[in-house]
Amino acid sequence: MDMALLFLFPLLGLLAWNIESRIERVNRKVSRLERKIDLILDQLGLQEENPELARIADLARTGQKIKAIKAYREFTGEGLAEAKNAVERLATRA
Template sequence: MDILAAFVGLAVLVGIVGLDSRISRVKRQADRVERKLDLVLDHLGLSLQYPRMDEVAALARDGRTIEAVKMYREVTGAGLKEAKEAVDKLG
């Protein structure tokens, strides 16, 4: 039984490592696509317009940074670090 449990544990570990590797690869691919899309938008002179950004800016100006970051993330789907940096620029 101990050998079977060890084998199952090892199989699960190998599966997790493989899955993590695939997730990392997909994330890198998505990042490359996003950078290319940004270049295309810049080349065409276009920018993304998100709704409620005036509310985010108002919260940032009022010193309500946490609320501004939360709303920025809701509106854009950005991660915490990206949202914090964007809100810092607005405030």
């Protein structure tokens, strides 16, 4: 029984690491796709209709970028860098 545990724990660790790395890769791909969609919407002059994003954009336009970044991160689950870039894009939209 003890010998089985010696092999089981490292195997579970490798499995968890593999799953985590795959999730990180998928998250990066989704973030890239979201950025591309944002660029396409900007190019077409369209805006995503979402009251929460409108509130975040208002915060950014009124100089409350830190609050806007925090709200964006809570709303989307994005990381700090992605949220900062998104808030800057929202602030420049008319």
